[in-house]
Amino acid sequence: MPERRALAVLLLTLALGGGVWAQDRASAPPPVTPTAHEQAGRCVEGTEQTCMDLVRRSKDGQERRIMVIRTGSDDSTGIYTLCTPQEDEPEDAPNVGVFSESGAGGIRIIIDKNLIQAPLAVVTQQSAEGNQEGSDGKVEASSGTARFLDEVPEGQTDRLSRCGVAVERQPRPGTVQVTQGKTQLTGQTLNYDGADGIARIAGPITFQRDDQADPLSGESKNIEINVDTEATLLVGDVVLRSKGGRVSRAGRVEYDDQASTARLYATPEQPAESVRGNDVLRITSGVIVYNLEKNEVYANAGEGGNISGEFLDEAAPDRAP
The missing domain is CATH 2.60.450 (lipopolysaccharide transport protein A fold)
Structure with missing residues (x-):
């Protein structure tokens, strides 16, 4: 009996965690302990949670990092893949990372003092110049899913399809969650562009400061x-x-x-x-x-x-x- 009860509690927990992003919510996702990447302030190797970062070098000479982290590691709740340049593309073409996670922690995006969580993120990372470590790029995040294709479709020209990945964006209000200290904000899409260094979260925006x-x-x-x-x-x-x-x-x-x-x-x-x-x-x-x-x-x-x-x-x- 105790084993059955423990199994029932575990199944209920997984069911609630897996479906948490399926609803439009005004409250933020359950808090998740900062990952090893966040504690280090950069992506680190040898951890269970995958990470990809953009490095922005601003005019004041400061180096600022934007980290995108998948909190889950189970194939049943999401994927992570890095799509590198194809054979007919230039060597300096950008890498494209795809993150999806339907679990409670979702995908964590760290920008300055803001923690942003969403079920789906696509990161475009430009090639690094010279001997520099890392480079800037773009981040697109929203509600949605990503999956691996059984077969690469013929005649496709976009990078993700050629890499055997399908991305389905489903923007909805309240599904992009932003935490800044005591403040919780919600929106429906995030778009960061290294061209101007601004991350834009489209609304309607609602927020609550406890x-x-x-x-x-x-x-x-x-x-x-x-x-x-x-x-x-x-x-x-x-x-x-x-x-x-x-x-x-x-x-x-x-x-x-x-x-x-x-x-x-x-x-x-x-x-x-x-x-x-x-x-x-x-x-x-x-x-x-x-x-x-x-x-x-x-x-x-x-x-x-x-x-x-x-x-x-x-x-x-x-x-x-």
Whole structure:
């Protein structure tokens, strides 16, 4: 009997883990212990989990790595393959790595302070120049699957088909999960391009910041992660709502969970504002700095900027602004 019970629990655990990505969820995937690659800050050999990294050398001379890691190792939950240049392609043609994982950890993509998880990722790595170690490239991630083909189809010209791999992308809202400190965000696709060093996560974006004092939630159209400047931007009709009643809006918001700040950028076409009860702060140029821990804001309108607001005592609503 104890053996049967243990087997039943194991089967239930596997069933729940294998199907976790099949749903559109607002919550992030279960936490996974950082892999040996993450602990080392680079892909390392001799580990169970496969890894591929891009090395970006920015104008400031810094070397920054983007790691793509498959958390599972069971053939029944996904695959990893590296598709190298074919015989009729140039020797310096890029390598293409395909990662898929339907298990709870999915595919982990590490960009700056952001941990991004998705069921599917395709990595294009340019050939290294000279004696340099590693090179930049592209990353595409979303919901979907990948599998090995029984036979390579005739007449195909794309690299993956010729390598005997089929990739089926199925973008859906909520299936690309982003973790930054206390903050959980969701989107539906990620595209990183070494041409400009920006990783773009397409929305709709929803997010939740767990804070015992004043939890924060909200949405935006997209996310942009600038690898060179290590800045994370919420872009397009950004709304931040605190449980304490503050509602803040802007077209672009630089978000830093570690520093507990959100910087709301204003333009004449799309002012930035923060409202709490009877207090209204609005600017048409410059930035509103939002202290997430204290739930406080202050404005820097910049040269030629305009600050307007109403600051009323809630106990005396008839008082003039």
